[in-house]
Amino acid sequence: VLPPEIRFAAATVLHRLFLCFSTYCYYDITETDGVSTNELYHSVQLYLSRSASVAATRLSLSRGLNSSAFTFGLSSHDRLVDTFRGATATWEHVVTQRQAQTFSWRPLPEEKRSFTLRIKKKDKPLFVPAYLDHIMDTATELRRRSQERLLYTNSRGSSGGIESRGFPWESVPFKHPSTFETLAMDPERKELIMADLRDFTEGKAFYEKTGRAWKRGYLLYGPPGTGKSSMIAAMANFLGYDVYDLELTEVSTNSELRKLLMKTTSKSIIVIEDIDCSINLTNRGPKKLPIDSPSPSPEDSNAASPKTITLSGLLNFTDGLWSCCGSERIFVFTTNHVEKLDSALLRSGRMDMHILMGYCSFPALKILMKNYLGIEDGDLDEKSDLVTGLEAAIDEAEITPADVSEILIKNRRRDKLAASAELLETLKARWEKRRKEGGKKSSGDGMEVEEEEKRALDSPKESGQAMEGRNGKDEGAL
Numbered sequence: 001v002l003p004p005e006i007r008f009a010a011a012t013v014l015h016r017l018f019l020c021f022s023t024y025c026y027y028d029i030t031e032t033d034g035v036s037t038n039e040l041y042h043s044v045q046l047y048l049s050r051s052a053s054v055a056a057t058r059l060s061l062s063r064g065l066n067s068s069a070f071t072f073g074l075s076s077h078d079r080l081v082d083t084f085r086g087a088t089a090t091w092e093h094v095v096t097q098r099q100a101q102t103f104s105w106r107p108l109p110e111e112k113r114s115f116t117l118r119i120k121k122k123d124k125p126l127f128v129p130a131y132l133d134h135i136m137d138t139a140t141e142l143r144r145r146s147q148e149r150l151l152y153t154n155s156r157g158s159s160g161g162i163e164s165r166g167f168p169w170e171s172v173p174f175k176h177p178s179t180f181e182t183l184a185m186d187p188e189r190k191e192l193i194m195a196d197l198r199d200f201t202e203g204k205a206f207y208e209k210t211g212r213a214w215k216r217g218y219l220l221y222g223p224p225g226t227g228k229s230s231m232i233a234a235m236a237n238f239l240g241y242d243v244y245d246l247e248l249t250e251v252s253t254n255s256e257l258r259k260l261l262m263k264t265t266s267k268s269i270i271v272i273e274d275i276d277c278s279i280n281l282t283n284r285g286p287k288k289l290p291i292d293s294p295s296p297s298p299e300d301s302n303a304a305s306p307k308t309i310t311l312s313g314l315l316n317f318t319d320g321l322w323s324c325c326g327s328e329r330i331f332v333f334t335t336n337h338v339e340k341l342d343s344a345l346l347r348s349g350r351m352d353m354h355i356l357m358g359y360c361s362f363p364a365l366k367i368l369m370k371n372y373l374g375i376e377d378g379d380l381d382e383k384s385d386l387v388t389g390l391e392a393a394i395d396e397a398e399i400t401p402a403d404v405s406e407i408l409i410k411n412r413r414r415d416k417l418a419a420s421a422e423l424l425e426t427l428k429a430r431w432e433k434r435r436k437e438g439g440k441k442s443s444g445d446g447m448e449v450e451e452e453e454k455r456a457l458d459s460p461k462e463s464g465q466a467m468e469g470r471n472g473k474d475e476g477a478l
């Protein structure tokens, strides 16, 4: 029988030999490195928790303070296989009991936990450090997403001045339930917007390569109650961004505006609602706008006292050098009157996408009926009088999704068919009313109004990536 020392030495040598000839290499990622906690360990834990919920059989569950999500963890000696760029990585969670401590400056946990990563030796260049970077990035994103999101505002009513404790924004938890799924609009347009947002969030390399600031502007326009605010909430929920609701009427100078911008974080949506009402944007007439200069020209300062914020100040806010202090930012402006906006605000590159939120179309109506009455595709006979009637009446009734929602809420306790029939009656009545009114108007001012609307709609088409509504009639929606 060999003495224990020799047995230990032999085992070590055998183990080394095994490692030499093995096709795998191993990385141990321990929870602590003796003194401080290992950030990589926690990132791996979070990263694996994404796929752990499906693959493993025994899991540990946890939920952090202020967190809105559960975290799954691997139990001891559980394994999980992950793939990265076509190669396989095997993870094992190893938990061992710590031997009784003789002496320690600070109490150590009873258990020693670590992850072991096994990869093929030939895959090493592929994994290190790219895979580890990928894990860290994914974990950061997961951490951000599980945190409660915030809605910030700069308006504080009568309570004190704008800057209390040096921070110009006040926040509340953001809990708006609107999502792209509940948003009533044509599915193709919805898909386009979602794809655009997705491209934006994944576009870091693109924005770096092209030398553009990593930001994007959306202009939402359309009559009241067509879902502009709901769309912003859906965007925020989709991306997991914080929302800064900027009340322009509360901002008195351009420098204050800049200060507000500097105090916003990355990965956020900065919203200015009803932009035509909050600032007199057309007070500069047909003059050439000094939009690229950081301060208003002398002429402008004469016209507008230094106490007011100007269009150039606002454009500088979204466009100038200051808009880049931070990255991954989305600006959203909303308006009911796109024709009132200065063309400088609409020119290409400024608001990247112009989105018309128009009256309720038939595909949008289907979404609302599903949300409020639980009517799925196929529940109603497509060829029935009810469905064809709704399809014909909805465009002619020129009704906003908000009005349709009201009607559906009133009838939601009735059975689906009765509620839909009631909706059809209301739509028909509106259609009839419009036809009578339209007959009276069409001879005079009606035409003019239409002309003006056309002109207003021309500018976004020229300047940006305008998105038309369901059909030509949407032009009349404004």
Ligand SMILES: Nc1ncnc2c1ncn2[C@@H]1O[C@H](COP(=O)(O)OP(=O)(O)OP(=O)(O)O)[C@@H](O)[C@H]1O
Residues within 6 Å of the ligand: 182, 183, 184, 185, 222, 223, 224, 225, 226, 227, 228, 229, 230, 231, 336, 357, 400, 401, 402, 403, 405
């Ligand atoms: N497209 C839509 N999809 C789903 N719900 C909608 C839609 N449009 C309006 N609604 C409903 O109507 C209500 C009002 O809509 P919202 O506040 O988004 O309109 P808005 O376009 O922002 O109006 P305003 O121009 O007056 O600010 C919402 O709470 C929502 O329930």
Ligand SMILES: [Mg+2]
Residues within 6 Å of the ligand: 228, 229, 230, 273
């Ligand atoms: Mg709104």
